[in-house]
Amino acid sequence: MKENGKTGKVLIYAALIIGAVMMVVPFYWMIITAFKTPEQVAQMPPIWWPTSFLTENFEYVLSSGEFARYIINSIIVAVISVSLTVLVTILTAFAFSRLKFPGRDIIFSLFLGFMMVPFELLAITNYVTIVRLEWIDTYRALTLPYIANVLYIYILRNFFLGIPDSLYWAARIDGASNFKYLWRIMVPISKPAIITIVLLNGIDSWNSFLWPMLVTNEPEMRTVTVGLTSFVQAAGVRYERLMAAAFIVVIPMMILFAFARKYIITAVARGGIKG
Amino acid sequence: MSMTLTQGKRLAKTRSDERITARTFIEPLIYLLPFIVVVSVFMVYPIITVFLNSFLEDYNYLANTYSGFGLGNYSALFSDKEFVGALQNTFIYVGCVVPISTVLSLAIAILLNKKLRGTSIFQFAYFLPMVTATIAVGIVWKWMYHYDYGLINYFIQVLGGEPVHWMEDPIMAKAALIIYGIWGKLPFTVILFLSGLQTIDEQYYTAAKVDGAGSKKILFRITIPLLSPTIALVLIINIINTSKVFNEVFALFNGKPGPGYSLYTVVYYIYENFYHEMNVSIACAAALVLFAIVFLMTLLQTAVQKRWVSR
């Protein structure tokens, strides 16, 4: 296999490009269809480039369904979730790294073990718990159960452990309490790790489907992913509207990814390695 | 012995010379309070209850009554055709998606690792599915699989074939799901392989080239063996994740597990049982069975890997 020669290079490029196209086609198709008219949608052979960019479908989705409401819900849930998760992660990682108490590391390894247990299993009881607490259709139910995420705590704890002891003592001698040290020194230094967590958690929250579906009944509490599935009923065979709806669900993450690509990829790599 | 704290980075867990008082626990406790509360209620308690509930017979979760304690649920599970079918479907899915996506991802990762131009565009393209909601993208695939107007049938016809009833035929539906599943798994797996590849020192390649090895040989005798820990890791992660397949099915078939229940997977079984039919204990038992199977598979995998990697 000649790889260093020109033919080799061309072949590699060709393979990669074909692969890339196959990865992207669904998205392209979704975006294109979202701008089509119903007639254009049913055309065979398919239209690859719409003659005009209709916004009609988007208007329909945003106005008729409660889609606007769904988007707001997703945003609220994501914001609450990320804020609380970051808060809990910081406090917990601090306790497991800088504070000393007997059995600390053993207890932490135990929790790491818990990471293995699938969410689907926990969801059964958690759903029952939500029902019993009468938290169905509340933001509480949508956010609180998952703000303690051992993976994120693991990532941040590692980062904290890398901060030299001398910095801690310097701060204590300067008169800082543990709490002040955490927020004035450790957290600012840990920005990269925290951004990682914000990105991972934000994406996860926006994209989550199973749990929001379980704990919401009322349409006005649905998140955008759950709303999308209910919209499928309403759209019937109007695929152009369906694509527009899907597009709305997907586009924020696509934009985020375009901007924060490197960060997100390193975040996933870091998170994945531990998984 | 003097402790050079100024140079040391590692903090002792507790210094053996410090007296441990009640106060030693109070401060950490305050910091850990939110974590403890949430984890106890939403992680520890569920683990325990799911485990226990699976043994309860005739459990009514609303009234919180049950008639007995035993393996009744488990025997019911395995004699339930639907559950066995769900297991089979899940196995088929895992068995097809994991190997194919692993091999493909490895190939893609190796190619992407060759430091070509346009990395950022390639990265964007190959990793996009990872950040987008499965449920949304699944709906796009559903459209692509449309018998009359779907893209996929269009291409098949262009290539001279007959259009396929992806969404309607129970067997083709399985294939449709598998294809979509592979597509969705690629980004994450490629990223894992890429980071694994990057840990392989250039030196090995240079040494091999100096020894006159061709690219094929390098690939199989150097790259893959050195990558074996990553491959093992990837396999485990993928097996665990694919066995939980649910969103993809839900999206493709609008909440129904495939035409004629052909895509009924274990998680679907669990979902239907506890959400729609309130058979909480059956669902718990099923969840435990799934967890146990996956756990065993990963154990098996690690054992095999140990022997293979150490070669």
Next chain:
Amino acid sequence: MNIKLENVKKQFGDTVAIDDISLEFHDGKLTTLLGPSGCGKSTMLNLISGILPVTSGKIYFGDRDVTSLSPDKRNIGLVFQNYALYPHMKVWENIAFPLEIKKVPKNERKERAYEFAKLLRIEEYFERKPSQLSGGQQQRVAIARALAKEPEILLLDEPLSNLDARLRLEMREEIRRIQLETGITTVFVTHDQEEAMSISDHIVLMKKGEIQQHGLPQELYDEPCNVFVADFLGNPPINLITAVKSGNKAVTEDGVSFFSEGLNNVSDGRKLILGIRSEAFEVLKKDEPGYINSTPAEVKAVFMNGKDVLYSLSVGSMEIRAGFSNNEIYRQGDKLKIALKKKGVHVYDFDTGEKIG
């Protein structure tokens, strides 16, 4: 502010790092804790700072019993070996951090930080971040930060170890200057005896958790109480010669003999270690008094450092370092007769290492 240690003991599990030490650090003085690695000097500093709790004993700052106080309550300043500057804060924010904790308003903090920056001559780096500074400059910031809250005690833990030779000289003088200017009670930890000798008011020489000797630098140099102290201080290191008292001389294994008045009180046959400073040798010529008792030596190597000349002499099978105060310069191969001066010769018991007489 006086520092008093009373029967302080520090144990790590089974290892005793500091064994029952009582010591006083005087107000306004710069006291150096000196010793090889592992002697306990850093441990002692950390006991004074509060970073390490004592196993038993008490520590007083003036009249205040600080033994059970945590570091943030002891009102001390500490300069770390690796500076420990806050990387995300600017220089002035680093210096002002102690004041920020004390809730001093921002303008005032910045002003006071500026005063200290000027004291340490780093005011031009005021707005920079630590990563943009050199080692020496970072060191100055660390010192400024330690002083910013105007503590009663300043502690420095091997602050100069990470600097290059030139900078080390410069910085130690700076530290001394500042210490004298502010009059703050200072405890300085180092393993470099020259550093200790040059800037200390008081030296505490430690080995394996025990104080070997403490006092004025010159005292330790002129009257080392045991072999370890004699060996540790002084550049070039003291010559240590094993010998036995025989007659009125000290005779080595290969028959070389030395004569010194300090041997007079030593009983015959006793095994000794003679500690002879390089400056305690003189060259005798034929008619000079004492020539009869002088020891033959041959010049093996000559070292010149621009200021003085040091010789490596072979005496019997031994190698001796000597420098002479006459104005002659000898060359390799020269044969000399050397004798011991009165000052700079110390006699130690071979087994215990303690001074005899």
